[in-house]
C-alpha cells in the first residue's frame with residue numbers, strides 16, 4: 517500500500533460542472549477519518565474559487581491543503597461564449613504538466629512527504645498512468661450515474677454492434693445487447709459512443725477513461741447497495757475492485773448551504789404536502805428559450821405552485837407578464853438551496869435535467885422527477901428514473917411543450933400514477949438513508965476506501 521508512515525494523498529478534480537464539489541466533500545470526509553494523513557486537493561483556480569464556501573468550512577490547521585492549477589487558457593485568451601468543449605480541451609492539453617507541478621508543490625508543502633496515493637475524478641484518467649509511474653494506488657471517483665459508466669465500458673462492443681454512427685432507424689431499439697439495459701434505448705446512450713461526434717474531446721476522454729479504469733486499484737461510485745444490483749454486479753466484473761459510497765451528500769460532511777436569500781423554505785412552509793413543483797436544470801444546462809416559454813405556459817395552465825431556479829439571463833425568455841401573473845403562486849429565483857427544498861414536505865415533483873447529483877438528491881428527498889435530459893449521462897439517468905425505478909416521467913415527445921408540461925405536472929402531482937411514483941421513491945429514500953447509517957453498506961465501504969487510500 518502507498519505508505520508505511522503518514523500517508524500523503526493527492527486528489528485531482530475535474531474542474532467543470534458539479535464534478536469538483538463531490539470530490540472535495542469526499543476529501544473532507546477522508547481527512548476526518550484519517551487525521552494523521554495529509555490530503556492535497558488539486559483543482560483549477562477558477563473551480564476552487566467556486567468551492568470557496570466548501571473550502572472555508574475546513575477548520576484551519578486541518579490536514580487538507582488546496583492547490584490551484586491553471587485552467588489551460590493562455591493569458592489574455594477569451595473563450596468563445598460558453599463553449600464547454602473548448603474549455604475542457606484547453607484544460608486537458610495543459611493538465612498533465614500542471615498536475616505534476618502541483619504534486620511537486622504538494623510534496624514540498626507536506627515537508628517532503630511523498631505522495632502515497634492518487635484519488636482523482638474518473639475523467640482525469642491519465643492520473644492512472646501517473647500513479648503507475650509513481651507506484652502508488654489510483655482511486656478514481658465516478659460522479660455520474662452507474663448506467664452511463666457501464667455503457668462507456670461497453671463502447672467498443674457497442675460500436676461493433678451498431679457502428680460508430682448508428683443508422684437513425686435503430687435509435688429506438690432497446691439496449692438489450694446489455695441484458696440489464698433492455699428497458700433503455702440506443703438513443704439514450706451518451707453521445708460520442710455510437711452517435712454524435714465520436715472524435716470529440718469528450719468522446720476521446722471517456723474512451724481513454726474506459727481503457728484505464730480496469731487498472732485502477734478501486735473505483736469509487738456515488739451510488740448505494742441495492743439501488744441497481746445488476747449494474748453493480750457487472751461493474752464488479754469490469755474493475756479490480758469497486759466501492760459504492762453514496763449518496764455522497766449523505767455520507768460526507770456538507771458545507772453550510774448558501775443563505776436562503778429568496779426565502780424558498782419559508783415560502784414552502786405555507787404549502788400543503790406534495791403540491792409544489794421545483795424546477796432546475798443544474799449548473800451547466802438551461803432550457804432552450806422556446807421550451808422555457810412552454811414550461812411557463814404549462815405552469816400557468818396547470819395552476820401548480822412552483823419554485824424555479826433560473827438565472828436572470830433565462831428569465832428574459834419567460835412570456836411577457838408571466839412573473840406578475842404567477843407572483844402569488846410561484847417563485848422564480850437565480851439560486852435555490854436545492855437540498856433543503858427537495859427535503860421539504862411541500863415539494864411533490866422535481867423538473868430536472870437528471871444530472872446525477874440532482875437525481876440522488878431527489879431520491880433522498882423522496883421526490884418524483886419530471887425529466888428533461890440534455891447530454892452525457894442525463895438521458896440514461898432519465899430512462900432509469902422513468903422506466904427502471906419508475907419514480908418519474910418524461911415530457912411527451914422528449915422536449916417541453918405547453919401541453920406536455922401540463923400533462924406531466926398533472927400526472928406526477930395530481931394523479932394516481934404520481935402517487936405510485938411517490939411511494940416507490942419513498943422506498944428508495946429509506947434504502948439510501950439506511951445505506952449511510954453506521955454499520956451499513958456505504959458507511960462500511962467508506963471505511964474500506966479509507967483503508968485503500970491511507971493504508972489503515
Ligand code: U2F
Nearest residue numbers: 533534659660798799800825851852854871872873874892
Ligand atoms: C454535471 O451535472 P450538473 O452540475 O449540471 O448537475 P447536477 O449533477 O444535478 O448537480 C447540480 C448541483 O447543483 C445544486 C444541486 C446539485 O448538487 O443541489 N444546485 C443548487 O443547490 N441550487 C440550484 O439552484 C441549482 C443547483 C453533468 F452535467 C451531469 O450530466 C452529471 O451527471 C453531473 C455529475 O457528474 O455533472
